[in-house]
Structure formats: structure tokens, C-alpha cells
Amino acid sequence: MARAANKMSEPAQTVGATEERSFPMFKRTLAYQAQLLARITQADYLERIRMTGIAPAQAYVLGELWLEEPLSQVELSRRLEIGKATIGQTLQRLEKAGIIERRRVAADRRLVMVHLTAKGQTLHQPLKSGAIEQDELLLRKLGSERIAMLTNLLGESNRLLSGSFSADAESAGMLE
Template sequence: MYAQEFSKLWQKISKDLRTYMETELAPTLTEGQLNVLEYLLAHEQVKPSDLIEYVSTTPAAVTTLLDRMEKNELIARERDEADRRIVWIRLTAKGREEGMRGSRIRQQFLEQVLNRISAHNQQLLIYLLGKISKQ
């Protein structure tokens, strides 16, 4: 009964967020790159394979994404000392800065959207979204 209305609203919010993020992150960052940077902000180092599920993509796409990020000095790739087959991905200072900037940009958008409703309704919305996201 409400699925179609929910779908339209979800698509609108998602599109607005994507458009805002693309505009505000440009020209130094994409939203896909921001997702990787945020993951790296939470982890000291990761292997490229750790990112596949997190960014919901293929190994080839992760490699391409990391190539661009390395070229833009957002990340550094380092071979493991003990096992040269393993490559570790680490944030650079620029990557850390850009990741934090991107997180602030997303936070600002979400606060603007949520501030259209009362604090009580924000809490209720988050609660209800939590209920449906756990299915």
C-alpha cells in the first residue's frame, strides 16, 4: 500500500544526496572514493579485497578506484614486509583530510534534511528506518 510512495520518496532523497555530494566533493573527490576514505579512517590499513564487499563492487572496479585514488595521492599502496604478495592500502595525509572533508559535507546535507522535522520526529524516523533495515 505504501511501498510505491516510499519508493518515490527514497529515490528523491537518494538523488538529492548524490547530486549534492557530486557538486560539493568535486573536483578532488567522488562519493565512491569518499566511501573508501571513510573505511580507511576507521581502519589503519586494509587489503584491496577488504573493500569489495564494503563498496559493493567487483575486484576490477576496486583496483580501478584505488589506481585513481593513488594517482590523486589520497592513498598509498605498500607491500607487506613478511609476505610480498599482500598489498596494504593506507591513507595519506591528503586522503585523511579529504575523507574528513567529505564526511562533513555529507553530515551537513543530512542535518539540513533532518532539520526540516522536529527532534522527536528525527528520532522516530531513525528508529523506523532501523526497524526496516534489519529485515
């Protein structure tokens, strides 16, 4: 039994050793586990808000607009840390569904601001309730201390690594 415990803790002890981190161990990497967590929590949230017809990515956009409205497409892209094309597609779907509308600013016709419609306002409570239910489940399963630790660790990792991968690819001549 002690041997099995040592075997299980071995990857944590050798995480820094390149030769020990072969591709078959990918399920034990931070990247894989973070992606898996994102997929599982998004699927759970989607199930909780299914009746709204809104996807989690759309709910995040609406969440920003509920905090502050109106916002420009560029500002939404910056706040959600997603590309301008991606936010544009999301806004197009929300606009087509009558949930948001885009309006040009009279003083600067180049600037387009995103506003919630009355229909968009009605989605606030069901989307918020789904998020609260999920947070409460995670709190019961993991506890507040572990959630805070995991959230802080992932946030710090994201801040430290954002831009690092594209900079590494650029220096290796992979990006043009």
C-alpha cells in the same frame, strides 16, 4: 476529496496483488524509490564536497580507511559491499591523485595494503563536514524517528534480498 485520498492510498493497499503492480506503477516501487533516494543524496553530497575533487564513492573508501588503516583491497570490497573490480578502479583513481598508496606486505608479497597519504588525511575534515551538513538537513526535514525507521527498513531489505536476485536468476537459468 475522500475519493482522491482513497485513490492515493490504493497502491499501498494493493502492493501484494501482482495484477495491480504493472510496469507503469514503477515509480511507486521500493526499488525505484531507493534508487531515487540514493541519486538525490549522492548528488547533494557531491555538491557539498565538490571543492575536494572527490566523488562520493571515493569518499566512502576514504571513510573506511579513516576508521581503520591499512586495509586490503579485498577487505575494502567486503566492507563497502562492492565488486573487486569496482574497488580496484576507485583505488586506481585515488592512487593516481596521490590520495592513497598501495604497499605490498613484506611477509606475504601477494598481499597489498591500502594506506592514506598525507594528502588523503587532509580530506578527512571537508568530507566529514559535507556528510554532517547533509545529515543535519535530513534530520531537520524528516526527523530522527523517520530517519531511523527508513534506515532500518532499507538495511533490513538489503540484508534479506542480497543474493536473492542472483539466486533467482541462476535458478531460472539466466546466469551461467
